[in-house]
Amino acid sequence: MHLQDTPSRYGLISRALHWGMALLFLAQFASAAAHWALPRENALRETLWSYHVDLGITLFILVLLRGVWGFINLQRRPEHSGAIGAAAQAGHVVLYALMVIVPGTRILAAAGSDRGLSYFGMTIFPARESEIAWMQAPSEFHGELGWILALIVLGHIAMAVGWHHLWRRDGALQRMTS
Numbered sequence: 001m002h003l004q005d006t007p008s009r010y011g012l013i014s015r016a017l018h019w020g021m022a023l024l025f026l027a028q029f030a031s032a033a034a035h036w037a038l039p040r041e042n043a044l045r046e047t048l049w050s051y052h053v054d055l056g057i058t059l060f061i062l063v064l065l066r067g068v069w070g071f072i073n074l075q076r077r078p079e080h081s082g083a084i085g086a087a088a089q090a091g092h093v094v095l096y097a098l099m100v101i102v103p104g105t106r107i108l109a110a111a112g113s114d115r116g117l118s119y120f121g122m123t124i125f126p127a128r129e130s131e132i133a134w135m136q137a138p139s140e141f142h143g144e145l146g147w148i149l150a151l152i153v154l155g156h157i158a159m160a161v162g163w164h165h166l167w168r169r170d171g172a173l174q175r176m177t178s
């Protein structure tokens with residue numbers, strides 16, 4: 001098994017990032033769903049919500065690493081040909097963009113806030129005396145964009161499993177699994 005990608009399959013590092021992040025995203029959406037659906041005093045909501053910020057920052061760091069690794073491997077990654085291939089690639093670009101923008105809006109807001117930001121107890125941004133308004137503005141859309149990301153992920157899973165694996169049986173799923 002190669003560490004790097006090849007034209008026929010994703011390598012070990014791309015797979016570790018893809019499947020590791022898929023699991024972490026599941027936990028992050030569970031935390032968001034609990035925040036949305038359960039009342040404030042609910043113990044499950046508190047538990048699931050308690051890791052939202054630390055996990056969100058972790059996902060932000062991982063997607064940047066994944067982007068760099070994808071870029072280094074750009075010339076040898078599995079290719080996508082034809083109109084459907086171009087649509088798949090566009091879908092992946094949208095996934096990447098939202099994986100950066102969704103946590104990015106909240107991290108930006110925290111950087112310009114009077115509460116600051118800690119990551120596993122380490123101060124990343126100290127509290128400011130006053131908030132910077134333009135840095136808060138994009139975070140208004142954090143939740144909505146997060147749910148749009150969740151929907152696109154569902155579409156992505158349906159395409160990978162339903163379209164490629166069960167319907168076309170073209171081996172696209174195996175490029176990421178075996």
Ligand code: HEM
Pocket residue numbers: 028029032033035036037052053055056057059060099102103104106107110117139140142143144146147149
């Ligand atoms: C990829 C990472 C992330 C995803 C997918 C995500 C997703 C979401 C979603 C879907 C909601 C809406 C929950 C609801 O409807 O009640 C939400 C809320 C929230 N998230 Fe995140 N989040 C991420 C990262 C972060 C980070 C890094 C922070 C803080 C630095 C953060 C702070 C918050 C806060 C304070 C809320 C509640 C207020 C609001 O809806 O904007 N999130 N998140």
Ligand code: HEM
Pocket residue numbers: 014018021022023025070078080088092095096099153156157160161172173174175176
């Ligand atoms: C059960 C869950 C999932 C399955 C079965 C799955 C399946 C796949 C497959 C088969 C590929 C390769 C597609 C190709 O070469 O055309 C792929 C690529 C990709 N997947 Fe997933 N995926 C899942 C979850 C996720 C999640 C949760 C995310 C992001 C939040 C994600 C983001 C991506 C991206 C951006 C690519 C492009 C390749 C890369 O840069 O890593 N996937 N996925």
